[in-house]
Amino acid sequence: MFDIQEIRSQFSILDQKVNGKPLVYLDNAATSQKPDSVLDVWTQYYKEINANVHRGIHTLSQLATEEMELSRRKIQKFINAKHDYEVIFTKGTTEGLNLIAYILTQELKKDDEIIISYLEHHSNIVPWQLLCERTGAKLRVIPIDENGILQLDILDEFLSEKTKVVSVNHVSNALGIVNPIEQIIEKTRKNTDAYIVIDGAQSAPHFVIDVQKMDCDFYVFSGHKMYAPMGTGILYGKENILEELPPFHGGGEMIATCSFDGTTYAPLPFKYEAGTPNVGGNIALGAAVDFILKVGQQNIQNHENALLEYAQRKLLELDGIKIYGEKANRTGVVSFNLEGVGIASDVGMILDKLGIAVRTGHHCTQPIMSFFNIAGTVRASFAVYNDFNEIDLLVEGVKKAQRMLS
Structure with a gap:
């Protein structure tokens, strides 16, 4: 009730x-406010099990690792990802979108095309502009009508063999408009082999998300808009795509072997999680998922x-x-x-x-x-x-x- x-x-x-x-x-x-249950989990981590994850054999490190990986599995189920290692912890939607745009650099060349929409947040515009600057690709923008509704007939005209990326938000943060991403994905799949990126910052707190049914290649969202702490977020990516693309940041955790002669990379998800993560925040993100599902x-x-x-x-x-x-x-x-x-x-x-x-x-x-x-x-x-x-x-x-x- x-x-x-x-x-x-x-x-x-x-x-x-x-x-x-x-x-x-x-x-x-x-940003949303945080329920006491989420704040309690965040505080409990720092009071009782504060330790770095994945790197220690001592008890606190093991406990912290177990709790963070449990959170990853909760999020996997929350968005219905096929595997938990397709769930990458980030600082938020902006980092997720920048990560994707960066790792796709080698996939694009001069005169390739990236399609976004008029309804995008700056974080789903600027990373693609930077990618265009790096590669010589061109940005195309789906227009809106006087009601703010995307004109998908123009998307039909845009889609071609030159289209390499289609990146749109699920819900407009400025207007609250729910975009027909099912149609956008269907049209894109029918006409191109482009990567499909969905900005879910404004949808993950409000809807049931099923990335497998959606059939997007990437889906990103922020924890702080869905009752979790700031500095948390998720990048979902299909396993085969993440396996093929290069890492984003280099450093600790993301390596399998490292020498001055060269480095090999860790398996997913750690390939994309360099450095010490926001352990307490990531655990609390799982608690936010618990809150949403309970309500x-x-x-x-x-x-x-x-x-x-x-x-x-x-x-x-x-x-x-x-x-x-x-x-x-x-x-x-x-x-x-x-x-x-x-x-x-x-x-x-x-x-x-x-x-x-x-x-x-x-x-x-x-x-x-x-x-x-x-x-x-x-x-x-x-x-x-x-x-x-x-x-x-x-x-x-x-x-x-x-x-x-x-």
Whole structure:
């Protein structure tokens, strides 16, 4: 049974006041809050078994290794990867995307093409631009319509024997639009042998993810957006692809043998996990998966969709509200502006004085903002612990901002 008050009670940070008002945290697309169960696991690691992993025969090292590898197996099941060694620990989505773009360098040549979309976060734009600079490849961008919906007929025109990479996000962080990645993958597989990369930063916290059914080559996401500590993330890659491609970082852990004459690399996943990992964070990421599964992924999705529908309806009852992507299939995000108010940050500051945390600005998606000819938006984004009363407080705060800024 879904009990929102019981869920909220697991997040101690929600008990505090900000500027004398109860905290209303609606900035979950930037980072989620962490349940006490996750924080307890993270703290317990440092209090009881702090040690480096995979390298020691002593008891603490063995315990730390067991806990981190257990977390890897939890994540394998969470995304339905075929093997646990296809799950690579990273610092987050940005590192995962940069890793992929780097290891694909030798796979591309001049005039090859990389396809991304207009809805991408900068972290799914800049690494590919850098890859183009290194190789002479060209970047092609799937356009959007006035509702922010990808124009997939243009993707059909783009796909050719020159296409080597197609990289798109599952959900837009700026607008909350759910992209039809099943269609994108199907079209790509039908017409090319390109690598398919999915940015799952905004989908892993909200949906059931099945990378085998999806049939992507790579899938990346961040722990801190799904109730885990910052500095954690996952890169999933198909075994045969990861085996063939070169490593990203060099150093400890990723070697099988090392001499001045040359080095051989460790098997997966360690080939891509050079150096000391974020052991406590990686273990806590497994605890975050436990939390999500205990609440129930379908329960989370249903609740967040209800919050989104309610927030959009209540905001649109106000005069002078523009919601971006209003008619698109969305999840977890309402991104809006007030007509006649030039700076979204002014709205955000007024809401903050009321204890309401939202994100304002371009959300690391400047091309989207340029498309709509705006500098930024006010973005409210939801998690499982948000409730309808908080939406009402948001709407009242927006009303106050309208009065003060008009």
